Amino acid sequence: QTVTLRSAHTNAVGEVQDEGLRFLDRRLRELTGNRLGLQIYPNGQLGNELPMIEGVALGTIDLAVPSHAAFANFVRDYQLLDMPFLIRDYGHLMRVAGTPAIAQLAQAAQGRGFRVLGLYSSGVRHLMTRDPVQGMAELRGRKIRTQQNPVHVAAFNAFGANATPLAYGELYGALQVGVVDGAEAAYTNFVAQKFYEVCKHWTTVGWLSLTAPVVLSERKFQSLAPDLRAALVQAGEESAAFERQFVVESEAKLVEQVRAQGVTILDPDKAPFQRAAQPLYDRFLQTEADRARLRLIQETA
Amino acid sequence: MGNGQPCRMSGAASKGGLLPAPAPLPLRMAREALALLRRLVDLVLLLLLAAMVLLVLAQVIFRYGFNHSIAGADEAATFAQIWMVLLGAGYAMRQRLHVSIELVIERLLERLARLLLVPVAGLCLWFLWVVLQGGLLLMQVGAWQTSPALQLPMNIPYAMLPVGAAYFALEAALAFGAAILGREKVATGGGVRVD
Amino acid sequence: MGLTFASFAMLLVAGAPMVFVLGVAAALTLVLTTDVPLVVVAQRLWNGLDSFPLMAIPFFILSGLIMEHGGIARAIVGLAAALVGWIRGSLFMVATVTSTFLSGISGSGSADTAAVSSILLPEMRRRGYDIDYSVAVVAAAGALGPIIPPSIIMVVLAMVCDLSVGAMFLGGIVPGLIASAGLMLTHWLYARRDPARYTDAEPFSPARLRQAFLRAIPALVLPVIIVGGIVGGVVTPTEAGVLAVVAGLGIDLLVYRELKLAKLPELMLRTVGISAAVMIIVGTSSIFAWLVAIQDVPGMIAGWFDGAGGSRVLFLLMVNLLMLFVGMCFEEISALVILMPVLMPVAVKLGIDPLHFGLVMSINLSIGLVAPPYGICTFVACAVARRPVGAVARVIWIPLIPLVLVLMLCTYVPEVVLWLPRALT
Numbered sequence: 001q002t003v004t005l006r007s008a009h010t011n012a013v014g015e016v017q018d019e020g021l022r023f024l025d026r027r028l029r030e031l032t033g034n035r036l037g038l039q040i041y042p043n044g045q046l047g048n049e050l051p052m053i054e055g056v057a058l059g060t061i062d063l064a065v066p067s068h069a070a071f072a073n074f075v076r077d078y079q080l081l082d083m084p085f086l087i088r089d090y091g092h093l094m095r096v097a098g099t100p101a102i103a104q105l106a107q108a109a110q111g112r113g114f115r116v117l118g119l120y121s122s123g124v125r126h127l128m129t130r131d132p133v134q135g136m137a138e139l140r141g142r143k144i145r146t147q148q149n150p151v152h153v154a155a156f157n158a159f160g161a162n163a164t165p166l167a168y169g170e171l172y173g174a175l176q177v178g179v180v181d182g183a184e185a186a187y188t189n190f191v192a193q194k195f196y197e198v199c200k201h202w203t204t205v206g207w208l209s210l211t212a213p214v215v216l217s218e219r220k221f222q223s224l225a226p227d228l229r230a231a232l233v234q235a236g237e238e239s240a241a242f243e244r245q246f247v248v249e250s251e252a253k254l255v256e257q258v259r260a261q262g263v264t265i266l267d268p269d270k271a272p273f274q275r276a277a278q279p280l281y282d283r284f285l286q287t288e289a290d291r292a293r294l295r296l297i298q299e300t301a
Numbered sequence: 302m303g304n305g306q307p308c309r310m311s312g313a314a315s316k317g318g319l320l321p322a323p324a325p326l327p328l329r330m331a332r333e334a335l336a337l338l339r340r341l342v343d344l345v346l347l348l349l350l351a352a353m354v355l356l357v358l359a360q361v362i363f364r365y366g367f368n369h370s371i372a373g374a375d376e377a378a379t380f381a382q383i384w385m386v387l388l389g390a391g392y393a394m395r396q397r398l399h400v401s402i403e404l405v406i407e408r409l410l411e412r413l414a415r416l417l418l419v420p421v422a423g424l425c426l427w428f429l430w431v432v433l434q435g436g437l438l439l440m441q442v443g444a445w446q447t448s449p450a451l452q453l454p455m456n457i458p459y460a461m462l463p464v465g466a467a468y469f470a471l472e473a474a475l476a477f478g479a480a481i482l483g484r485e486k487v488a489t490g491g492g493v494r495v496d
Numbered sequence: 497m498g499l500t501f502a503s504f505a506m507l508l509v510a511g512a513p514m515v516f517v518l519g520v521a522a523a524l525t526l527v528l529t530t531d532v533p534l535v536v537v538a539q540r541l542w543n544g545l546d547s548f549p550l551m552a553i554p555f556f557i558l559s560g561l562i563m564e565h566g567g568i569a570r571a572i573v574g575l576a577a578a579l580v581g582w583i584r585g586s587l588f589m590v591a592t593v594t595s596t597f598l599s600g601i602s603g604s605g606s607a608d609t610a611a612v613s614s615i616l617l618p619e620m621r622r623r624g625y626d627i628d629y630s631v632a633v634v635a636a637a638g639a640l641g642p643i644i645p646p647s648i649i650m651v652v653l654a655m656v657c658d659l660s661v662g663a664m665f666l667g668g669i670v671p672g673l674i675a676s677a678g679l680m681l682t683h684w685l686y687a688r689r690d691p692a693r694y695t696d697a698e699p700f701s702p703a704r705l706r707q708a709f710l711r712a713i714p715a716l717v718l719p720v721i722i723v724g725g726i727v728g729g730v731v732t733p734t735e736a737g738v739l740a741v742v743a744g745l746g747i748d749l750l751v752y753r754e755l756k757l758a759k760l761p762e763l764m765l766r767t768v769g770i771s772a773a774v775m776i777i778v779g780t781s782s783i784f785a786w787l788v789a790i791q792d793v794p795g796m797i798a799g800w801f802d803g804a805g806g807s808r809v810l811f812l813l814m815v816n817l818l819m820l821f822v823g824m825c826f827e828e829i830s831a832l833v834i835l836m837p838v839l840m841p842v843a844v845k846l847g848i849d850p851l852h853f854g855l856v857m858s859i860n861l862s863i864g865l866v867a868p869p870y871g872i873c874t875f876v877a878c879a880v881a882r883r884p885v886g887a888v889a890r891v892i893w894i895p896l897i898p899l900v901l902v903l904m905l906c907t908y909v910p911e912v913v914l915w916l917p918r919a920l921t
């Protein structure tokens with residue numbers, strides 16, 4: 001008698017979150033003698049990020065992997081992870097993942113009926129553009145597509161660009177014909193959606209380390225036998241560690257693919273970006289708890 | 302976008318229907334309340350469409366004229382669109398604008414056709430009941446969920462799910478009722494179409 | 497499953513609005529075959545409507561109504577008459593060329609058909625044209641409406657299949673123009689068989705063309721804004737829609753002065769009703785798409801197709817035949833929102849370019865608008881001419897031939913539809 005969890009993510013098959021969930025599925029079946037597993041629905045088949053999280057809250061989906069940016073619409077505390085340049089690189093993320101700051105965020109989510117099983121990485125975000133952008137000064141006045149998120153919009157406006165939220169499905173066409181001049185993205189988006197066909201320039205700003213909490217419905221979690229719950233907690237952490245490592249390894253291959261497509265990769269001076277982003281910390285992190293967690297993450301070596 | 306099928310008048314058919322002209326006072330009051338409600342719905346729908354046009358237009362002007370995006374304009378326009386459709390579905394029912402395929406029922410014996418509409422009406426109203434219930438549940442979850450751009454509590458936009466379903470159910474009940482009682486020809490859609 | 501199908505069939509037979517046919521079937525399937533809470537119905541309905549690109553639909557419906565009720569259509573008929581009125585069967589040519597221009601303004605085939613029917617069908621009758629074939633000509637030209645951008649069918653298709661509306665629009669231009677030329681050639685061949693009847697062609701006059709062109713310039717601004725704006729990358733399709741509304745209204749109020757401003761609320765309410773009727777189906781279909789995904793229907797079909805030794809060519813042929821049949825008997829938006837979530841993943845699994853498949857489907861559905869017994873463009877033209885659908889059905893296969901040939905061309909030579917979207921990279 002296998003319990004299968006209806007699990008949704010928005011990556012394509014074989015992309016990082018898909019691999020992470022497959023690992024989770026394998027590990028769960030090993031740990032429980034095939035009594036617990038996942039049924040994985042990729043590609044946003046069960047809905048985009050917000051509906052996916054809503055589905056977990058309503059019990060129509062058991063498990064989802066939304067970005068922390070989308071999840072912050074439900075659990076405000078996760079906005080902390082949206083702060084530009086907060087997480088410095090992949091190594092830093094791996095060390096931060098184990099800190100009490102992240103555990104506190106999971107605690108806050110639990111109060112809203114979400115059990116967070118781990119924190120996946122969705123890659124570090126850079127900038128793809130139609131024309132070269134060597135540094136922050138050259139961003140001035142350019143229309144850059146961001147996600148529909150107040151921090152992301154504020155960040156790119158702070159960098160001097162004209163932040164333009166646009167549906168992801170319209171992005172390729174908008175870049176192709178020049179409705180927008182560029183967009184922020186991770187290597188995996190750049191390659192998987194073939195954006196390199198319409199954006200020949202890639203500026204490694206690394207302005208945000210996008211993460212994705214693995215979110216299970218708390219009600220579903222509580223309905224499981226204690227040993228299954230323990231297996232979920234263990235396998236969740238293991239799959240997150242695996243997934244974050246997988247992101248690092250697959251990115252090396254992606255960089256090669258980007259080069260092979262004849263894309264120029266520019267490495268800008270990050271200091272002006274970091275300075276421009278500083279005021280956002282005060283603007284968006286206003287509670288004492290937010291600030292305490294901010295310090296915890298910043299002080300993590 | 303002309304009438305779909307020949308000889309089908311849309312719109313006009315919906316007046317009267319269940320509530321005939323010389324009627325006792327409670328019925329007259331019900332009819333007046335209905336007329337008032339419909340005028341209100343018309344007004345709200347006009348405002349929603351106007352809001353969509355003006356918001357998107359303003360966005361275009363600001364983006365190309367001043368190289369600036371208005372935060373939240375697209376989201377506000379999208380909410381107006383969803384509201385327009387959810388509330389407009391009831392309006393489309395009143396005007397018999399819904400797409401329906403009436404090639405078969407037009408050829409059925411009229412008594413049989415009217416009898417068939419009884420369980421059909423039940424199923425349709427059950428579906429709207431499901432939407433209404435689901436809408437109320439979504440409003441509960443939406444109470445602590447914010448919209449991405451405007452940071453609006455989502456129970457406000459979600460409120461149109463139960464409201465729209467209720468109005469749609471009212472118009473559907475009137476339309477099916479009139480057809481079942483034989484006050485109108487057996488048809489609930491109209492065949493006016495756009496594609 | 498049996499009960500679901502029975503209720504689906506009962507509602508369909510009873511002529512219940514399609515939104516209920518789809519919604520009841522989806523909700524019953526959820527209750528009877530899954531353990532998913534029913535709240536998913538309301539949630540998916542909302543998510544299906546929560547889309548900015550979808551907003552192009554009300555905008556292009558409103559711009560179509562303004563065009564139909566104002567002086568824009570009449571000005572374009574004048575231009576078309578000066579351009580092609582010298583060819584044998586001149587009003588057939590005028591109707592086709594007018595529809596081609598109007599397709600660049602409105603997103604709907606039936607709007608084009610309504611505008612052209614009301615202006616040209618009475619004149620065709622007066623000049624002694626075969627009225628049933630005239631109705632067929634006007635109806636068939638309506639198929640160009642959703643092929644040439646803007647197009648409501650393409651917006652819905654792009655939504656359902658997660659394609660770019662802009663890319664779909666670009667892909668429709670070349671097949672639309674080929675289809676238009678094919679229709680004119682067919683009508684010319686038809687008129688040539690009966691030279692005694694079709695004698696009204698007038699010699700070509702450069703002076704008349706210049707005059708008609710001057711009068712039509714303001715109207716021609718519209719397709720330039722819409723198609724040019726999208727092709728040139730100035731605006732997204734939704735923004736082009738709003739510009740079409742504003743420009744169309746401005747041109748009509750300032751230049752042609754056939755539309756009264758007091759009529760605007762009526763046209764707007766009509767837009768709301770028609771858009772809501774189409775879009776509520778799109779919303780309801782996303783419940784369906786969710787069920788299809790949950791039960792992995794595309795995987796089953798692809799597996800079955802692989803097992804049967806299926807090839808891409810065979811799959812495309814079968815889909816074309818299926819869609820031609822569906823188009824004859826069914827309403828296009830409902831058909832597409834039910835079938836595309838199933839067919840598109842299968843096509844992708846078989847290695848077909850999603851954009852190519854989407855464009856082939858939109859041409860297929862456009863033909864369905866014309867094909868009797870259930871073809872909306874034919875209904876509209878028949879209603880204006882007061883002719884029974886059955887009589888027109890006897891001749892409508894003639895203009896359907898070039899449309900089906902264009903469909904086959906686009907199906908098996910993908911470059912025809914993909915060339916323009918790719919060339920603009």
Ligand code: NA
Nearest residue numbers: 599641644646
């Ligand atoms: Na069109």
Ligand code: NA
Nearest residue numbers: 823826864870
């Ligand atoms: Na049809």
